[in-house]
Ligand code: ATP
């Protein structure tokens with residue numbers, strides 16, 4: 001068994017991705033990220049992390065951070081990430097992330113770090129600190145430690161990925177081949193779930209309007225209520241079009257949840273109204289999300305199993321990460337004791 005893991009790890013290309021435990025997950029996080037992460041397990045050697053050290057850059061309440069870290073890990077498993085097949089772990093359980101980030105920081109020109117747009121947005125909102133400034137360097141350490149070939153992320157993370165690539169290339173060039181240069185893996189259009197209340201905005205966990213966002217932990221009744229209240233476009237046709245952003249978003253959700261082609265859905269609803277369409281949409285969404293919610297509640301309430309999953313993940317992640325870190329330390333001239 002151990003040999004099998006070893007050889008598949010060598011053969012299959014490596015995926016690394018992560019989310020911050022900064023709040024409850026939404027349907028957008030599932031459709032735009034987790035669902036892909038689950039599918040990628042069939043082809044890749046996957047490493048999925050809960051980045052709690054990134055989350056502390058804005059000083060969340062400690063009890064809340066602890067809870068949300070375990071919530072997110074449980075949601076990974078509930079969504080279908082298989083701890084027997086993929087590595088699931090918490091960033092702070094692997095000291096090598098902070099250790100490599102230190103080294104990579106010395107290869108990051110001030111000018112390059114200053115260009116990061118997420119830093120500018122976050123420091124406007126939360127006040128600037130050095131941790132927020134070096135956030136993308138820690139992100140590069142996350143990725144490079146595992147020799148990831150591909151990193152599935154949203155469009156907004158492209159700039160951070162570019163920094164990770166530059167750092168890998170710079171280090172490899174300065175010393176010798178050490179890091180795999182990672183490629184971003186950005187889902188195709190359609191993987192952007194829009195708000196149910198303002199369809200020109202993406203669905204976001206931080207939306208103030210509670211009807212705008214479906215959370216993965218929502219009950220079937222919550223989902224029915226939110227879909228019923230979702231805004232629609234003028235006219236009454238169930239037709240996809242760029243001029244009809246609200247209904248286009250709902251049709252895409254129907255397509256994602258049921259697997260039925262958008263054209264076929266449109267045809268079935270010719271002559272029917274929004275009411276019928278929304279009632280069916282709520283049911284297909286419930287069919288997709290209910291098993292996740294049930295598994296989530298089961299795993300989240302089974303502290304011992306969740307702890308074991310994260311312990312096993314931390315063990316494997318430390319093994320892989322330390323292999324890379326040792327190489328780096330050796331190349332830059334740090335003394336290794338006999
Ligand atoms: P916020 O709502 O506070 O802006 P967020 O929900 O975008 O945060 P992130 O931690 O930035 O949360 O995103 C985690 C992952 O989920 C990213 O890969 C991101 O691309 C994806 N994601 C988030 N919202 C959506 C959405 N509405 N549609 C598709 N993918 C999404």
Ligand code: LTN
Nearest residue numbers: 016017018019020051054139142
């Ligand atoms: N910055 C990312 C979260 C993140 C990440 C990573 C994503 C931290 N480290 C490594 C991919 C790979 C975000 O805000 N979504």
